[in-house]
Amino acid sequence: MKPANRILHVDGDSFFASCEIALDRKLEGRPVYVGGGRNGNGIVIAANRIAKKFGVKTGMACFEAKNLCPKGVLCKPHYDEYRRLSLDMFRILEQYAPVMLPTSIDEGFLDFTTMDQHVWRNTTPLDYIKGIGERVRKEVGLPMSGGLGSSSWLAKLATDAAKPGFIEVPAGQEEEFLRDRPVRELSGIAKNRERSLAALGAKTFGDVAKLPSMLMKQKFGIWGQQLWLFSNGRWNQPLVLEVKDRTTISSNTTLPYDEPDYEAALTFTLSEATRLTGQLRHEHLQAREISLTIRFNDFTEVGGSHRFQHAQFQNSVINRALEELFRDCMSAAYKPVRQIRIAMWNLARLDTQPTLWQRTEEERWGALDEATHKLNTAFGKLSVMTGAQLALQKLDDAHKTPKAKCPFVPQREMMEKLWGPTGTPNSDSAF
């Protein structure tokens, strides 16, 4: 008989706050919260358990947190450090399972199926996973929680129930574990689905289990049937390592100070667009739609979007359209610029293969990108850059370049960091 799947979900506890403590041991035992925003004192983006006891919550303003918890320590975010610690954490976790699926900077799944036959012979699964958590805490300094179950859905729910600590939902006890849990705890169930389920009288997984599976399928399609199986403890899904194809690429950057000079803001926009377009081509993609949103220092926004007749991949074309968008939406503006957001979507594959006639733009840009990439790898980032990027660098000599900072690390990036770029099209590995 096929053994039941055993999937472990792990999740760092108050990850950013824990990282700050790991970086500075003196903070241990004190209420710690991390502030986001430009100066690191905007809103609370993470708070450790002690701070939470005082009522500090993620999303509240830092000054509110200070009122609630005057003795708390406000830390400025160190995203690069968090990424490093996250990588250390995954490096350890990776040693324990044949398949690991990182899903965000502090979260991931491990496949422990068939462990019971050998590894767990002299121990219990719960002790085993607690041991892993202990090792991560000791070596990296990060506390972790985890849940072990028959599918990734269940493991994630178990982690939420376990926090802080570890829980195992043994095979056969899934239904019991789920019975009284509200359905909205499952990721994938938000307002709409919760409402539709409530209309059927289903508030908990136990309620869903009692509904006829036909009805679930009619109402929600394949997903409905999966949910029904899940609620009945019969959802036995193996862990599959896959990266979904990109559907959009975007950047959202708060400038280091409110920029009153629109030409400088434009330079930044174009430089950032160049970076995005380069990344797009690197992934053998091109974009048909672009949008630009500018946020002013009073948090009002202007923006616009443009759809090309055909998907585009050239800096010159995309930058020209962006510049037009920029001038359009800034024509009546007078307030300093705080934040710039660029997005490209409606992506299509970029064929850089040679043609019978002379070299195409696609092919030439592909070759150019490859060469630039090689040079920049050999001689350091930005050894070769475009005019827009150079202009930005000159402009920024006075002040430091605003770093692209994104506390959320996409899954693709996580995997690339761990195992290098995978599945690059037309690579030699294909043969």
Place this chain on the structure above:
Amino acid sequence: MNLSIAKDQLIHGLQSVQNIVSSRTTLPILSNVLLRATDNRLELTATDLDVSISCAVEANVKKQGAITVPVRKLFGIVRELASPEIEMEVDEKNATSIRAGASFYKILGLSADEYPPIQKFKESKKIVLPQEKLKGMLKKTSFAISSDESRYVLNGIFISLKEHKMTMVATDGRRLALVDEEVDIPESSQSEFIVPTKAVNELNRLLTDKGDVEIKFTENQLALTLTNEKGGSVLVISKLVEGNYPNYRQVIPSETKERISLPREEFLAALRRAQIMTSDKANSVKLAIGRNNLAITANSPEVGEARETMAIDYKGKDMAIAFNPAYMIEPLSALTDDEVFLELIDELSPGVLKINGPFLYVVMPMRLS
């Protein structure tokens, strides 16, 4: 208009023309078929303003006249009628009555005066050739037409009529199919033009193995009259693609180094199987050619891999070249010969597929970075 007509005849006529009527038309009247009854003939016409098709069938006309009727409705009814004889009558309110045995239908139509007029061909250049020949030539080239709308001149088949030779070329930039046949071309009819994809598709459907086709053309239009031995005829009128077709001669390698003779069906079947193991991201198959041996391999990280080996007659040097499998499968499926020849220069230069006949196919290999 008042006539009686055999069900078979009416179905034949409707089948010939109705394909061009799209479900979403710019003008409401374009979803109608124009019926025009003259001496013992019923002429059916449909158009989408780019391509028009007209088909004349035998009918017993009691009163001449014309009307337009929604083609899907008419075809739907006629196809299901039980009686082999159909009577049609149009009243002054543009309603067409259809009587067949115990069935009676009335379809509301629009006046024939509102139908866009079909372009009349004045004195023009023309050639005549057997339908079978034209059909064969189209089959061997039409698969290579580009569907990339940004390069509209490639969205059709280029036809050159020069010096007793009719040459057809289709390309999408990465492969090119060419076929030329001896055709009697009058001095005054020498010309070059591009026939749009839509017209090519219709011709592929309408051309038969019997009878002749008369091709007339002007600067920007083309008319083909397909006649069969029974005297029935279909007229296809199409706009031509405007623009200059790229110089296709320059991409045909003048000299190749290695020539491999391949059994077409075996090669095609192996490619079809290997293609299953390709994916969007790894859409190539590799041909490794060695002494008397050909290995076809495909490998995509997320799907799996394939390996096919074939014994071939080859004494040249070892070579490995990658192609998009579809670019090899399509010409091989369009051909009927038992033996094909693959000519190669090196792994980065275009490969050429030939047969013992007037056909040539140039395909760009894929670069394995």
